[in-house]
Amino acid sequence: MIKKVVTVIGGIVLAGVFVVASSVETKAALPCTYDIINDANGNIAANTAGYEQAKATEAAMLAALNAVKANPAHSQLEYEQAAFNYANAVNVSQWWLGQINNSKEYLKNITGRGQFEDKFWANKAALANLTTIQAAKTDADGAANIAAGVAKQIADVEAAIAGYKVLVVSNPSFQPQIDSLTAQLAALKADYAAKAAIASEKAALFNTYLNTLDYKSYSKGFEDYQFQREYFRDKDDWDPKGKFDY
Numbered sequence: 182m183i184k185k186v187v188t189v190i191g192g193i194v195l196a197g198v199f200v201v202a203s204s205v206e207t208k209a210a211l212p213c214t215y216d217i218i219n220d221a222n223g224n225i226a227a228n229t230a231g232y233e234q235a236k237a238t239e240a241a242m243l244a245a246l247n248a249v250k251a252n253p254a255h256s257q258l259e260y261e262q263a264a265f266n267y268a269n270a271v272n273v274s275q276w277w278l279g280q281i282n283n284s285k286e287y288l289k290n291i292t293g294r295g296q297f298e299d300k301f302w303a304n305k306a307a308l309a310n311l312t313t314i315q316a317a318k319t320d321a322d323g324a325a326n327i328a329a330g331v332a333k334q335i336a337d338v339e340a341a342i343a344g345y346k347v348l349v350v351s352n353p354s355f356q357p358q359i360d361s362l363t364a365q366l367a368a369l370k371a372d373y374a375a376k377a378a379i380a381s382e383k384a385a386l387f388n389t390y391l392n393t394l395d396y397k398s399y400s401k402g403f404e405d406y407q408f409q410r411e412y413f414r415d416k417d418d419w420d421p422k423g424k425f426d427y
Contacts, residue, residue: 218295221288228284232277239270301407307399314396317387324380331373338366 246263249255342362349355 217291218288221284221291224284225281225288228277228280232274232281235270235274235277239267239274242267242270297410300403303398304400304403304407307396308404310390310394311396311399314387314390314394317383317390321380321383321387324376324383328373328376328380331369331376335366335369335373338362338369342366 242263246260246267249259249263252259342359345355345359345362349359
């Protein structure tokens with residue numbers, strides 16, 4: 182029974198390389214980012230309404246210009262005024278169209294920032310979970326090693342007792358050694374039972390963390406990307422080749 186418990190505890194392994202990091206709280210993109218996204222959507226809606234109104238005005242000005250052209254009696258001033266009004270309406274509608282495109286591009290950029298922030302905090306949380314699992318693994322391994330050490334002492338004492346029992350047959354003077362070792366063996370077994378229980382608890386906690394905490398989503402590559410992103414953002418020629426998509 183002793184060997185079985187020690188073997189089970191000592192056999193716990195965790196695949197992968199772990200790193201030490203501080204625990205962090207799981208978060209999402211900053212509230213201000215969501216506010217900006219909402220504002221950007223609102224701008225697109227407002228600019229779209231302005232564009233539609235401008236296109237209606239443009240159509241009306243074109244109709245007025247065509248009407249002037251169709252009138253053989255129109256004056257040069259009437260034509261020039263109608264042409265000017267139409268050209269101005271086209272410019273206004275194109276301005277609104279530009280505002281829509283600008284708003285959409287801004288929305289794309291701020292949405293990308295929100296996606297980056299979401300992933301940033303998710304990656305931090307996964308790293309914190311990884312650290313928690315690592316600590317639990319270290320505790321479980323340490324407790325298992327301690328229990329295994331006591332088990333080794335038990336085996337050594339049992340072997341010693343067996344040796345003295347052979348000797349005592351021909352020399353009764355060895356009986357005190359047997360009695361002393363027998364008492365020591367009882368104490369060691371009690372000590373082992375306590376330490377094996379602790380090792381089992383720590384092993385169970387480790388396995389619970391391993392099976393319930395999200396640590397596999399942690400990406401060292403994304404963390405490196407994050408640092409590079411911040412570095413390049415401070416440069417005048419930041420992201421010249423579109424390397425960073427957030």
